[in-house]
Amino acid sequence: xxxxxxxxxxxxxxxxxxxxxxxxxxxxxxxxxxxxxxxxxxxxxxxxxxxxxxxxxxxxxxxxxxxxxxxxxxxxxxxxxxxxxxxxxxxxxxxxxxxxxxxxxxxxxxxxxxxxxxxxxxxxxxxxxxxxxxxxxxxxxxxxxxxxxxxxxxxxxxxxxxxxxxxxxxxxxxxxxxxxxxxxxxxxxxxxxxxxxxxxxxxxxxxxxxxxxxxxxxxxxxxxxxxxxxxxxxxxxxxxxxxxxxxxxxxxx
Numbered sequence: 001x002x003x004x005x006x007x008x009x010x011x012x013x014x015x016x017x018x019x020x021x022x023x024x025x026x027x028x029x030x031x032x033x034x035x036x037x038x039x040x041x042x043x044x045x046x047x048x049x050x051x052x053x054x055x056x057x058x059x060x061x062x063x064x065x066x067x068x069x070x071x072x073x074x075x076x077x078x079x080x081x082x083x084x085x086x087x088x089x090x091x092x093x094x095x096x097x098x099x100x101x102x103x104x105x106x107x108x109x110x111x112x113x114x115x116x117x118x119x120x121x122x123x124x125x126x127x128x129x130x131x132x133x134x135x136x137x138x139x140x141x142x143x144x145x146x147x148x149x150x151x152x153x154x155x156x157x158x159x160x161x162x163x164x165x166x167x168x169x170x171x172x173x174x175x176x177x178x179x180x181x182x183x184x185x186x187x188x189x190x191x192x193x194x195x196x197x198x199x200x201x202x203x204x205x206x207x208x209x210x211x212x213x214x215x216x217x218x219x220x221x222x223x224x225x226x227x228x229x230x231x232x233x234x235x236x237x238x239x240x241x242x243x244x245x246x247x248x249x250x251x252x253x
Contacts, residue, residue: 007031008067008251009059011052012113012243015039015073015086015141018048020055021241022066023248028124030241035059043087045094049103056104064106069247071113072096073144075156079110083158085172086141109251114138115155116246117213117236118146122153123249125211125237132208135159135201136236138243140214143172143197147205159201171197177216187219191226198229207231215240 011020016039022032035055040047052070056062072091074081079097084090097110118136121127127134127148135157138144143160146153160172173179175197180190198210210229212220213236220235227233236242 008069008248009056009061010069010071010116010244010246010248010251011055012071012116012247013039013048013052013073014113014243015043018051018055019240019244020052020059021244021248022059022061023245025249025252028120028238028245028249030244032059034241034244039087044090045088045096045099048087049100052100053104062104067109067248067251068104068106069109069111069116069249069251070100071111071116071243071247073113073142075158076110076112076115077156085160109247109253111247111250112144112146112156113243114144114146114157115153116250117144117238117242118148118153118211118246119249120238120242120246121146121211121213121236122148122151124245125242126234127209127211130209133205134209134211135205135207136211136213137201138214139175139177139194139212139216141176141178143176144214162200162204164196171200177214180216187222188226191223194223195227198227198231198233202229202231209234211236213239213242 021030075083081091081096134148136146145159147157175193210233217235
């Protein structure tokens with residue numbers, strides 16, 4: 001049974017939605033309902049903070065009784081956000097961790113969203129006990145990535161922003177789940193784009209395992225079997241909850 005020392009709150013801030021729940025850190029499972037609100041239009045700092053306060057209030061965890069981890073779609077170093085993928089440009093060079101701590105009135109652990117999803121899969125999911133190099137990708141509004149080598153996270157890999165040869169554009173604009181929706185692609189058409197992306201990543205890094213996360217991973221049977229790779233590729237065990245679980249796990253580290 002989860003106790004105060006084995007529970008934490010995870011908040012996963014994405015380009016389209018902000019999700020949160022209380023997590024059992026021994027089992028890697030949600031102890032509460034998952035609360036979700038839309039990411040505010042423009043995703044400026046003050047508006048995102050207000051949305052996070054709303055989900056924490058709904059969960060009944062506004063105080064600091066249990067630890068809190070926050071995941072965010074940006075390169076994060078020493079609490080500063082150094083990029084802004086699918087959020088306001090005001091986050092670039094922003095003291096985000098301090099901003100959230102002051103706004104929430106408590107200490108938090110703040111990290112990149114794909115990195116925390118990787119931590120969740122490493123501790124409780126598809127990457128648990130896997131040696132060598134595991135690359136997790138989250139397919140959603142963009143493409144996030146986490147690289148795990150022999151159980152150690154290599155932070156801020158940002159493989160969704162690899163450039164497509166001859167096109168000069170990020171792969172995530174071409175192959176993210178949002179591209180499938182935007183261009184009205186069927187599974188076969190989208191899988192052809194994913195094939196180009198994963199073949200490129202495979203060539204660069206020769207990983208031992210690919211893990212695919214994000215909300216679309218619940219439809220993994222519709223597109224993963226269409227990919228032809230030398231590297232095994234599997235859906236994330238925790239799917240769209242991986243960010244919540246990983247953020248919560250890091251809150252106690």
